[in-house]
Each structure stands twice: as structure tokens, then as C-alpha cells.
Amino acid sequence: MKPVITRRRIVITMFVVLALIALFVVRLVDIQVVRAAALNEQSSGKMSSPSTVYGVRGDISDRNGIILAQAQMRYNVTASPRNAKDFERTVDGKKVTVTPAQAASEIGRITGQFPNEIIDILNRALQENAESDFVYITKGVELATYRALDALDIPWLYFESAPSRVYPNGAVAGNLIGYVGSDGKPLAGLEQTANECVGSTDGQQTYERGADGIMIPGSNVVSKQAVNGGKLKLTIDADLQWYSQQVLAKQVKDQRGSWGIAVILEVKTGKLISVADYPSVDPNNVDGTADRFRGSLAFSAPYEPGSTMKSLTSGMLLDAGKASASSRVNAPYEITFPNGANFHDSGHHNPHLTLAGVMVESSNVGISKLADSLSPSVRYDYMTKYGLGSATNVNFLGESEGILRPSREWDNQTHYTTMFGQGFTATAVQMASAYQAIANGGVRIPVTLVDGCTKPNGDYVPAKTGDSVKVISPEAARGVVDMMENVASQGWLRDKFKIPGYRVAAKTGTAQQSNGQGGYSKSYIVTIAGMVPAGDPKYVILTTIADASLNSTAAVAPVFHDLAVQVLKHYRIQPSTSGASRLRLYY
């Protein structure tokens, strides 16, 4: 071997190697730098697919964990019109051609659409755009439907996920819970106001797929983490809520009333156990209920409370030491006061009444003569302490404060009518809250509807509760409950209030309502508010029906009675009739 030949060989080899390297470098630069963007785009379009990771919207449950609102995945059925052609399917080992018309009838049988309807959808899309690749066949189908459609294996039929909401108990607490739109956005009730708790955020991920659609290991990139919603717990008891709604609906229908409300409030905690509205809304079928009844009238529809106000006024009198249950007053049927105010009672009665008698006979004249001993500003202060004129702690969507004008703006008539519940307005929940103060020894605990929120990390955050307000003295409160017990046991509706084994306290109210033209209409809003058991009040119940055919509180008494029985049964309240109050009504 000669060194020259060896060296030449080496040189040639080196040259070839270098040339090859140069070739590779050029190619590398070409691919990685020059055409990088275009190639990446081309490849990722084929291989990687960004997809939404859905955050799950949180549940809404009642106080016992019964689920009232829940996230549910539904599916939109889509099609590619331009690909909607004949395809082959293997049936029993034989190949069968399936035409779009046949496919459409198969789809229609599952979705409940007419085959023509589906063909029309495809044709219309093609008329607009001959290359149309996407059209909705139907939206929001349930899992079973989706699976049946998927099993058809129609190559031009596609599906997309559509997170939605389901309300397993239907209209139970529907007016409170509200609902979400088809795009998942909360539109009413607690769904909207408690969105901070239950709301979720969708995330996004990208991964690369092989030709067969399987994810390539290690290619998954989560660009945005999905955040699930928390769980909202209400103070509502779903069973009682249902019972209230059913009993209320039955009575409002029988009485051909236009609407009704029933509220049950836990005395020692201020928690709302049941807030029934009629008409009610089934959040699964919002369109089935008129627009104005889709919220909660109990929070948003203030009305002049009428004679149920007399319990509050009596509480003021007792607290201020201006009267006692046995205080006497000469209460004729009609009266004209020195300031010119003129009104009368709803019926004729023995005019020689005690304060207890004023309550039982529901005498406007009697309460006015007695409460005139309190100045309007003092009464106004009491009213605000009872919670009138300001929205409750619940802050329900569209909640009303009611209208309570400052006492200096009261005219001569209003000076007196505010004593028996006309000339100002309050919501049913505000009145129930005022009764809670009377039932709770004079201390008003702000009402709550939401118990708390369980965060996605498991922390339970109790809802903010307001500060308790001392409205009247415990003695005054007890005195009012005693008088209300006599309304139930000695009043004209005594038979309707009777619950064997229990003591009941109640006050009726037949309130005139505005006719919308500055006057009063001929039909009334009838209300009964009270508490059970009277000896140691545990539950406040307030029931209201508007425009009942009976036009008296007898129309609403059965609802009050049935709810009282139910709540006593439901919470296993021990029967007791001892110590029942029997006061002198006349002198």
C-alpha cells in the first residue's frame, strides 16, 4: 500500500462525507427553518387537535343534600351535508347500501324528527353553500339518544358535547333556583346570583393524533386548566318545599286566584325552609311558565300586607308599654279622626274590645285608637327594625325592598293605615321575617336562603349572615304570640286552625290591593301568618293568595293549616297543649 493512494482515498472519502453532510444540512435548514411554518401548519392540522375540557358547573342542593340542579352533558347532532351520500354498511356479513333518505329515517326514529325534516336541513345547507360541511340536525339530545345515533355508524353524522343543566326535582324550588340558557349562561334566580360559587371555567388542551385518531403518547399539552364549580347548599328542605307548592297550587286553583305564596321560616335560625310560589316554574321547561312567574314573587312582589301588620303594631304597643293584651278600647265600626282620616272595620262586632279582642276581631279602628299613642317616627323606627323598607339579607335576584316612606311623608290617612298594613308595601319574605322576630322573643335574625358553598377543593364556606336586630322585648313578643294564639282559638276561623294536640298562633290579613290606577281594586290579597307551636314557636308560616274567589282569609286558611301540620310532622315536634293562652276579648 502506497501512502499516496491511501491519502487520495482519504481525501475522496472525506469529500464524499462532507458533501453528504452539506446535503443534509441544506435539507435540514430547508425543512426546519425555510418551510418550517408551512409544514408545521400542515402537520398540526392533520395530527393535533385543540379541544375544550369542560369545567363542571356545581350542584345546587337542599339542606339535606338532595340535588336540585346538576350539570348534565348533552350532545348536539351535526352532519356534513356535502358528504351526505350513499354509504355501505355490513349487515349479517352482507354489504348493504344506505341512502341518505334511509339514514334520515333511521335518525328520525331516534330523535323524533320526520325524515323529511332532516333531509330539508341538509338540502337547505347545500343550497346556501354547496361545500357545506357543518349543520345541526338537532341540539341537546340525551345520552341514550346519542348512543343510539352513534351506533347507526353513519359516516356523515357527527356529535359535539353540549354541557347543560338538569333539575331532577322539576319545579320543586324552581322559582328560587332559576335556570341557565342553552349556552350554559345563568339567566335567573340562584343560578345567576350564586354563579360565583357554582360557576365553572372551561379549559383547553391540545394533543397529537396518529392516522387512526389515537393520541400519540406524551403529546398532550393542557394550555388552560378547567375549573369546576363549587356546590351550593340551600336552607330549603326539598320535601317541605314540594309539599308547600302542591298544597298552595291546589288551593290557588280551587280559589281561582291569580297567584299565591307560602313561606316557612325556622324561628331559631332565620333560615328559609320553604319558599313556594304559584305559578311555579320547572327549570327543565322554562317556556311552560309565563315570564312574570319565572322568578320568586315571595321576594320580588311587594304588596300592602293588610291586617297581618296588626301583630307588629301590637308588639310596638306592648314593647313601649303603651298597652297590654287587656287594654280596653271603644272601637265602633267606623271612625273619623280629628285629622280627617276616615275608615271602617271589615265587619260589625262588639265595640268594647281589649287589645286581644282588637286582634281577634281584626279591628282597624281599635288598633288605630290604641297605636295613636305612639308617634309616627317611633312607629317608623319599629317598622324598619322589623325589616320593612329594606331588602333582606338574601339579596335574591330582583328582590324588592317594598315601599316604606319616612313617617314625615305620611299623610293623614297613611298616619293610621300604616298601623293596619295599608299605605306601604312589603314582600312576603319581609313579613315572614318580621313574624320571626315576634316568634323569637323579639330578636329578628336576618333570613337566609343559602347555607353555604363547598369549594372545589372541599372547603365549606358558610354564607354570610347579617347581624340580629332586637326589635321588641321578649315579654312583648310573648304577649303578641299569646294574642295570636287567641286569634287561632277564638277567631272566626278557629275550626280551620285546629290541629289536635298542638297550639297554633296566627293572624289573618285581608288587604286591598292597588288597581294600578291609584286606587284599590275590588279583589283582595288574603294572608295568614303565624307560628307553631304557640308555646315555643319553632316555625313561622306565611301564606298568601291573591284574588281568591272567596275573597276572605278562609280561602288561604287550609294552606296555612296543612303546612303547619306538615312542618310539625316533618320535624317531629312533640305534641303539647299545656299552658294554652285564653285571653279576654271584650269588656
Place this chain on the structure above:
Amino acid sequence: MSALLSAPALRREAKPTRAQAWLRPLQAKPGAKRRPKVFYATVTVAVVAAIILAQIVLSVAVSSGAYEIATLQKSSKELSRTYTSMSQELEQMSSPQHVAARAESFGMVSSNSPAYLRLSDGKVLGVPHRAADSGALLRGSHASLVQNILLTDIPAGSVPAAVKMGRTGVASTAAGSSNVALPGGPLQTMPSPRTR
């Protein structure tokens, strides 16, 4: 490595001149140099082959794992969908509207006169009274007034097998023996003093 192994051989032949020493090992002991070359080449090729094979095996394993993962994830997804849909159906079935309708279809009515038997002393609290037929809430024109559109898919007349069994079970116990165990309910949860 080869330098290390061949060093003693070099040292043994250290006596000749420098030029001889450079030439001699090449001519005198060519086998000693050639054998390690083949050996090491074989080892290198074998290692490379092993690495390539391992790489192939591993990547096949990983990607077949990917298929397995995909299959399992799909079945997990399907199962969780089934679970959710079943539990939602259960929730619909246990909605008060449905339970009340079923209870009334069995002839149960709501009592308006609650009464309790105190276990400690056998005292009857409240006024026991036969539940009146008027306690039926959902009868006649007042069938459920609290709408639940989800229940329209669940036929009111169909009684699930479990319920049927429960009914016969109750009936036979009541008929067969008078010593019926108290079911959980008002009596057990009733507040009563512990007396001895």
C-alpha cells in the same frame, strides 16, 4: 481500553531500537492486534443492534400502551356517562312528585293528626286519628301540580321490580307474625327521656 490491554506486551519488547519497536509488533504479532478488533466490532454492532431493538420494542410497547390507554379511557368515559345518567334517573325517580304519586297509588294518604307513642313509658302523645281520605294530595284534578317534565318519560303505572318485592315482603310479615319489628321512623327519632 485497547491501549491499556496491550501496554504489558509493549513493555516486554522494550529492548530493540525505537524504529524496530514501532515496526515489530505489526509484523510479528498481527493476530494479537486483529482479534480484539473483530471482537470489539462485534460487541459494538451487537450493542447498537440491541439498542435499536430495545428502542423498537419500547416504542411498540409505548404506542400499544397508547392504544390500551385510549381504549380504557374511552370505556372509563362511557362508564362514567352511564353512571351519571343512571344516578340522574335515580334522582328523578326519588323526586317528591314521583314518590308521592307512587305512595298514593298504593293507597297511602297524608295524616292530618300527628300522634306519637313514647317508647319509654308507652304514653300516647298527640291525638291519634285515622287518616282521612281527604289527605290524598294528588287525587283527581289535583294530580301533581308541581311540574317535573323529566317524569313524563317515567310511566306512572310501571312499578319497578324492587318495589313489587318490597310490597309482598311487607304484606307477608304483617300477616305472618304480630311481632313486627318497628321500622326506622318517628318512634325511633322521637325525643324521649331515658328512664330506668
